[in-house]
Amino acid sequence: MNLDVLSIGLQTALLLLLAPLITGCIRNWKAKLQNRRGPRVWQPYFDLIKFLRKDMVISEHASWVFSAAPYIVFITALLVGLMVPMVTVQAPLSLFGGVLAVVGLLALGRFFMALGGLDPASTFGGMGSSREMTIAAIAEPALMLAIFTVAITVGSTDFSHIVATAQQPGWNLFNPAHLMAFAALFVVLLAETGRIPIDNPSTHLELTMIHEAMLLEYSGRYLALMEWGASIKQLVLMTILVNIFLPTGLAADWSATSLGLGMAVFLGKILLLSAAVVLVETANAKLRLFRVPDLLSAAFVLAAMALLSTFLFH
């Protein structure tokens, strides 16, 4: 029991502290690749603290839903993070839910974020909500199918079981099925975290915004929670991607060495994936909104092919 409390506490702290760093790294590296100096990697922490200290301005049209949304977004992101194995094989809250609960909780956060976008009666917010819900709707089947490919092999929807199976010697990352599922999930990751080519996180033009448009009317503490929640969600999705397909180094026990090793390997994997995201963001232009479905249906087809190749040829 003590161990549970400890692991919950540690993973919560890891989620809270690491997530802004990853966001910072991606921003910094992206700037470097574009020959700019860019903000320091620590900048997101300063931003969050500044937002927390700022006064809030709330729209006169907004109802209580507007105020509830940041809390729900933040807490669902944390809950999801606790259901996914990060450094240890056993996720702290894996008993409370697996793949399906993760997808559901992310959808709950998105649901309230979209409502929060509509609430202040601004056109931009509504536009962001509409686009976000549309893209999420077409990304979700690809996400599910890709995870199903793995979940069916393992016979479980529990991330800890999936990861434990993936650690066994018979598992092969370079199996074509896994590569295709990985590619599909990577596209979904770009869509879900609002990255180029689907959405541009650093845009200043309201008409092209998706995620940012929903946050336009948020300020102060609420904005901090929204931004932090988005960072945590990004970290969690990246963790899912690296730990399912590349579970090497996850700590199976609670000894200091395996934890330390697990931590180091985990950081390495996440930073590697962040570098991949940076490369994709720099090398591509943002797609037109109605081109996004093509990309996401390609991800769906990849996931379907992964499924077919696993089970038809075995």
Added chain:
Amino acid sequence: MDFSLTTIDPTSLLLLAMLGYVIGSVSGLVFCRWERLANFLSFGFATMGGACGTVACVLSLATGASSAPVQVLLLPPLIPYVQFTMRMDALGSFFGLIVSLLGFALSLYSLGYARGFFGRKNVGVLGLFFNLLILATTLVVMADNAFFFLMAWEVMALTAYCLVSFEHEKPETRSAGVLFFVMSHIGTGCIMLGFLLLFQTAGKVSGNYGPETYSFAGFHALTENANWLASGSRNAAFLLFLIGFGIKAGIVPLHTWLPAAHPVAPSNVSAFMSGVLIKMGIYGMTRVFFDFLGNPPMWWGVTVLTIGTVSAVLGVLYALMQHDLKRLLAYHSIENIGIILMGFGASLMFLHHDDLHASHPLLASLALIAGLYHTINHAVFKGLLFLGAGAVLHATHTRDMEHMGGLAKRMPQTAFCFLIGAVAISALPPLNGFVSEWLTYQSLLQGFGTTDSLLRLMFPIGGALLALTSALAAACFVKAFGITFLAQPRSEAAAKAHEASPTMLMGQGVLVAACVFLGLCPTLFLKVLDPLTQQLTGLQISQQLTTANGLVLSGVNQAGGTVSTLGIALFGIGLLSIPLGLWLVFGLKTKTRIAPTWDCGLQGLTPRMEYTATGFSKPIRMIFKALFRPRREVQRDYDFSPYFTTTLRFEAHVEEIFETRIYRPLNRWVLWASRRMRALQAGSLQAYLIYIFITLLLLLIFAL
């Protein structure tokens, strides 16, 4: 005196509930000139009846495992073969629970809602038919004899027709009522034919043509009979029942009556129709497929699963295109019926067994439970949403979402209730829609290992489409809630809206409580379903589906995955301490200012600048344009430059593909054929005499 709950006999309590409905309907009729009294008495008795019925059905399910259901003769048999007997078995009690619970909440709501009709319509008549409808629906699920079942079924359809056309002054209502009437009777025809096949076989098999052969126990006995299992008429019966009950349930492509009829009825009736009436189709399918027809061939399950998936996806896609709040909800009923049938289809596939393949009763029970759990969930949250829509309609006098907005501030309690319903129907944790979809996903995932054939790919593909469905449902309810309740009011009426009356809120409150209970305590509710799976698949699996002292829901085994909605909810509340702590550390001195939304430097935002329901769903309309075939007409008048428009008319349509491609051609063909037939009826006596003569001749030849 040892008087405990177990000594109350569920059957007599249910009879008491039915007595309540009878008194309610009679008092509605008797006092129809005194509308206040009629309203109070008829809906009051219906409320009491609903409460008694709920308790009766819960008791019956809770004690169901230990006691055998009792057969009760309601009326002495007047006609041979027709026995007015009812029996509270586990299946009947489960659906009876849905009927009574919704009956209770809706009647409570109606006490306030029906006041809107005072002075305009006859409330006594509304009460009369409303009570009769609940009574007939209760009898449908309790009937123990096929003839009696059909009679109750027909009374149910007729009273529902009367209620749909309650506001018959509007032409839209009349035509919807007629469509409902026609479709409903095509369905009844199919069900009758199906039962006739069962009668025929049951009589032949048992050699006994007495009334007991036609009772449900007699039909159940058929499942043991090898000849029946091998016969082709079993497949015919399956198809007939699938069509007949499918029309009532609203499966695609037999759904067209549903989005027409549900919106035009008074909202308490729409809630009953969407929550309960279409579930009678599900009841019929469960009863016939799982109780009467025996070992299902593989293609049955495949058909049902396919229909379910198609209905789910198309239902939600069409729902997204609606901006009539009640029509949107009606399309969601099609979606949810689809999700229920996905569970049923998977269950039928798992039950299939032949010489080469064994059946998988455990998975079949899981999939069946998933379907049934979704049945009660949908009844509860859809009832709740229709009640919310009714309250909004009551306050704004429009069903068009483009004229709503800002209601969360004007009707806060209704908004909260509607939000709970919206979260539940979008299958978001921790509420009940999530639990039943979780069970459905589990059964689909576990089902993959049950067969080696290509058919197993149906399970993950079905799962992915279910994911698409629930994501689209979430989008649709962001729209439904966001456009209706948030931002600025888009019309005068919405700006002046007022909160619903206390009884209306209480009715919604009951259903909110049910949503939360079914969402947070699935393991408690699964225990109640044990007698049900015992009856239909021969297994009790609630033990297997729970772990960690019954607090956590698991798949058929714990390794398959676990979920605890209660845990998620409580832990989430616990995690609130983090933002709270951050506020204490950093934000104690911050102030909050209320200010206008940024308007890009214009003279303030007007409601016309807000995002509309049509605009919200535009990306989805564009992505699925092959299906919707959207068409728009823009008419623009200007004086000197097209940039300064004086008038603008905009019209947008999507095509309802089933209506234009199937029903209209069919309709035309039927009219054409009947015009041709009319030639026979020339009005001349000689011609008629010739017809009679020819018929006689043909019969004689046939007899020889």
